[in-house]
Amino acid sequence: MSTVKVWPALLVATIFILSLSGSAGANVFGSLELTTTTANPQGEWGTDLSALALVRIREWSDSFRWDAEGRAIIPGEDEQTAQLELSRLSLLYYGATWDLSLGKQPITWGVGQSWPEVESPLNIYPENVWGANLRIPTGPLGFWNMAAAEVDEKTLFALRKQDYYEGLRWSVLGALDSERMIIGFDGKIDVGFELYSDVAVHLRPQQELQLLVGADYQLGPFVAVSEVRFDGLAAEERQKHVFQGLSYSLDDFTSLAAGLDLNLDDRSQLWTLGVETLLTNELTMQAGASFPRGGSASEYGLMQQRGEQIYTLQVSIDF
Amino acid sequence: MKRFVLILTVLLAMGTFWVVAANGAELTVEEIIAKVDENLYYTSSYSEMEMEIRSGRRTMVKEMRSWAEGKNALVEFTNRADQGTKYLRLDDELWMFFPDAEDLVKISGHMLRQGFMGSDVSYEDMLEAEKLADVYRFTLVGEEEIDGRPTYVIEAQAPDGAEVTYAKRKIWVDQERFVSLREEMYAVSGRLLKTASTSRVEEISGRFFPMEFVMEDVLKKNSATVVRVKEIKFDVEIPEGTFSLQQLMR
Numbered sequence: 001m002s003t004v005k006v007w008p009a010l011l012v013a014t015i016f017i018l019s020l021s022g023s024a025g026a027n028v029f030g031s032l033e034l035t036t037t038t039a040n041p042q043g044e045w046g047t048d049l050s051a052l053a054l055v056r057i058r059e060w061s062d063s064f065r066w067d068a069e070g071r072a073i074i075p076g077e078d079e080q081t082a083q084l085e086l087s088r089l090s091l092l093y094y095g096a097t098w099d100l101s102l103g104k105q106p107i108t109w110g111v112g113q114s115w116p117e118v119e120s121p122l123n124i125y126p127e128n129v130w131g132a133n134l135r136i137p138t139g140p141l142g143f144w145n146m147a148a149a150e151v152d153e154k155t156l157f158a159l160r161k162q163d164y165y166e167g168l169r170w171s172v173l174g175a176l177d178s179e180r181m182i183i184g185f186d187g188k189i190d191v192g193f194e195l196y197s198d199v200a201v202h203l204r205p206q207q208e209l210q211l212l213v214g215a216d217y218q219l220g221p222f223v224a225v226s227e228v229r230f231d232g233l234a235a236e237e238r239q240k241h242v243f244q245g246l247s248y249s250l251d252d253f254t255s256l257a258a259g260l261d262l263n264l265d266d267r268s269q270l271w272t273l274g275v276e277t278l279l280t281n282e283l284t285m286q287a288g289a290s291f292p293r294g295g296s297a298s299e300y301g302l303m304q305q306r307g308e309q310i311y312t313l314q315v316s317i318d319f
Numbered sequence: 320m321k322r323f324v325l326i327l328t329v330l331l332a333m334g335t336f337w338v339v340a341a342n343g344a345e346l347t348v349e350e351i352i353a354k355v356d357e358n359l360y361y362t363s364s365y366s367e368m369e370m371e372i373r374s375g376r377r378t379m380v381k382e383m384r385s386w387a388e389g390k391n392a393l394v395e396f397t398n399r400a401d402q403g404t405k406y407l408r409l410d411d412e413l414w415m416f417f418p419d420a421e422d423l424v425k426i427s428g429h430m431l432r433q434g435f436m437g438s439d440v441s442y443e444d445m446l447e448a449e450k451l452a453d454v455y456r457f458t459l460v461g462e463e464e465i466d467g468r469p470t471y472v473i474e475a476q477a478p479d480g481a482e483v484t485y486a487k488r489k490i491w492v493d494q495e496r497f498v499s500l501r502e503e504m505y506a507v508s509g510r511l512l513k514t515a516s517t518s519r520v521e522e523i524s525g526r527f528f529p530m531e532f533v534m535e536d537v538l539k540k541n542s543a544t545v546v547r548v549k550e551i552k553f554d555v556e557i558p559e560g561t562f563s564l565q566q567l568m569r
Contacts (some may be wrong), residue, residue, distance in 0.1 A: 029399045058403055058418070058553040065569055067418065094569055106421045142410060169425055190427040218430065252374040252437040252542060281379055283399065318400050 019310035035314040037076065040307040046295070048076030048143045056088075065092040067105070085129050101133045107147055109160065109173065109194040112212050113225060121200035121210035121229075122156060122184045124175050125149050145173075154178050179205055208232075221249040228264075240264035253278040261300075267303045268294025284316040296319040348459040349452065353472055354497035356450040356491075358526045363388040366551040372438045375541045381436055386555075391562035401436070407567040413442055416567045424567060437512065439536040439544040441486045451475060454483055462494075465501055469494045472544050483510065496520055496527040511537050 033052040038045065051074040059066045075081075082208030090103035106128050112120030125131070131149020138144065142163030148155055160173035168189045175182045181204040188196035194216040200207035216229035225245040242264060247257040253279040261270040274288035289311045295318035346354075363386075370381040382398040394406040403418035413426040431442040451457075455475035463472050477483045485504040493500050502515040519531035530548045541544040560566060 027399075027402060029402060056419070060569075065418075069419075092569065099565060099569065108422050109418055109565075135565070135568070137563060137565040143565065164425075167427070188425070194427065194430075218433070251539065252372055252434065252439075253377055253379065278377070278379060280377070 001122075026129070027058050028055065028128070029058075030319060032317045033314055035312055038311040040309055044307075050074060051078045063094055065094075066090070067092075098134060098136045101135075104128050104132075105133065107131065107133050107149060109145075109171070109186075110198045110228060110305075111169075111186045111214075112198055112214060112229075113216070119212075119229065120169075120198050121212055122173065122182075122186050122198045124156060124173075124182065124200075125151060129154075151177070156180070176204075223247045223249075263299045266294060266298035266301070267302050268292070268298035270300045270303070282318045286314045286316070288312045288314075332420065348457040348471075348473055351417075351459070351473065351492055352452050352457055352475075352530060355492055355499060356452055358497055358528060360450055361387075361553045362552060363555050363557050364553050365555045365557075370440070370545070370546045371438070371545040372436070372437055373543045373545070374539070379437065381438075385469060386557050386561055388562070391564065393561055396436075405567050407562065407564065409562055414564065414567060417455050419454045421568070423564065434536070434544075439534045439539065439542055440546070441484075444534075453482065455488065465491055468500065470500055493520070493527075496522075498527045498529055513537060519547075523551060526553070 007272075031054050033054070035050050035052070036047060037050070038047045038161055040046070051072075053072040053074075055070050057066075066202075067088055067090050069086075071083075071085045071087050073083040073085070075083070078312040080233040086104065088104055088106070090101055090102045090105035092099060107125040109124065110120030110122035112123065113219040119126070124293045125147070129149040129151060129278065130146060133145060133147040133149070136144045138147075138161075142161070145158070145160040145162070147158045147160070150156075154177040156177045158173055158175035160171055162169070162171035166168075168187055170186070170187045173184045175184075180202065182200055182202050184198065184200040186196070186198045188194065196214050196216075198210075198212040202210070209230075211232070212227060214225065216223070216225050218224075220234065223246070226243065227238075228242045230240055240263065242262045243259065244262075245257065245259045247255050249255045254275070257274040257276070259270075259272040259274075261272075263269070269292070271291040272288065273290075274286060276286045278284050289309070291309055292300035292303035294304060296302075296305065325464055363387055365384070367384045368382070370383070372379040374434070380398065381401060383391055383394050383396045387393075390408070390410050392406075392408040394408075396402060396404045405416045405418075407414045407416070413431065415424045415426060416421055416422070417424070418568055426442055433442060434440065435444070447470060450454040455477050458474045458476075459471060460474050461472045470493055472490060473490045475488040475490060477486050480484075485506040486507040487509070489503040491501040492497050492498070498517060498520050499515070500517050503511055504513040504515070508513050513534060513536050515534045517529040517532045519529070520527050522528075523528045528548070528551065530551075531545065533543055533545050535543045
């Protein structure tokens, strides 16, 4: 089981129990995902079956919103141990002029669409983190965030301002921990298509620039997304990736998607195809495939050599 | 005596005709639309609704509750799969919030033409808050009967350059209740885009309100969305701060 911070978990759980006295009870929902994966590592094709059970509990009162999420991952044959994870345990308190969220929670910043291949530079809290996030509104559309959360075993403090002006959604932030100092800007605007950008300037431990530019456009049932990420200056591990995504809606319940992640340095590519359909209100089926391509020493060429072509079929049941 | 009865019958018939004329033909098209607007538009409201999205043989059901005041509205989904997902309309802009990821998304531009949660009702449809009389010019083109109810058939044309979702509409207005029983929505090119048919009308707080209607996107095959209003209250007091991103993210 992943590390659970004892005292914050107790605090959140205690407040949840107290809040139940004024509410009708918690809402429990979640999903069960069954995934078959067919791959050919080292040139040998094999099929694996894995399962993920996700349970969410959410409760509202006049003063709080409480969220908990647990996952049970039952891996395929290669791994013997099932994993249990508490992925979320947070309490959002509604103050008169501010809101405070405590516990293990997502703090999602940045304007990128969070494709795994092209990370948004300003998403400085990348996964559900243990911490606190204070939000102070400055009007119907703007607010300050003050956050402190654990990232890489250090506490990362951040101050962020977000607002809207003439259709432009913008934010500025500053963040620091014992080793790093970051300032950043982001913006998103509709100019007939949606154009957005994240810029993160790392001042410490070394100067480094991270830039993401993206565009999102729809024409009829087609939606196209392009993102490019560039890391410059003294970045030790530079990322120059371009992601192109295209999705097509067959009907209200079925969509097709194709993606290309291009490494601009070595020109290697990862192609992905997918289809998703809602079979019933509770049942979703997804099928996907990924194909790495590239030279012998390239990022995706190495995957290709290792035979890491992957086909997946996933069924999700909501409850 | 027979002549007297005959004369009396004629006079009564004429009187009846005159009353009908006073309620119907003597109304101008603007007056008819004004009565429709009186029924449809309100200062504030709270409602609980169900949306059944049909595509082919598959059906998806969404449940929601909403608060509305003027051009502002907050919609919260209450069905399990979408629990906690919210929409906020502020004037002509729309935001979505996904509590699972604490993700706030502004819906703009091309996204507005997409179906709301996959339905035949687009986000643009949801943003419509103006009175018909404030946006369109009207022509009374005839009368027809729908499900046994006499209706006025009215064509509505938006002025050139007007920022509206549909350049032209054709509306069948119930002559007694002044509610749209059927509506056709057209693009600037004249192409039929959507139809809406009202299947249930109720009198609430002195007004007739469509409690169930079916919206069909003509451009999609075998697709329809049924919207059922389970409960609606008009002129409710809505707490200050309800229509804000802070409230959306709670």
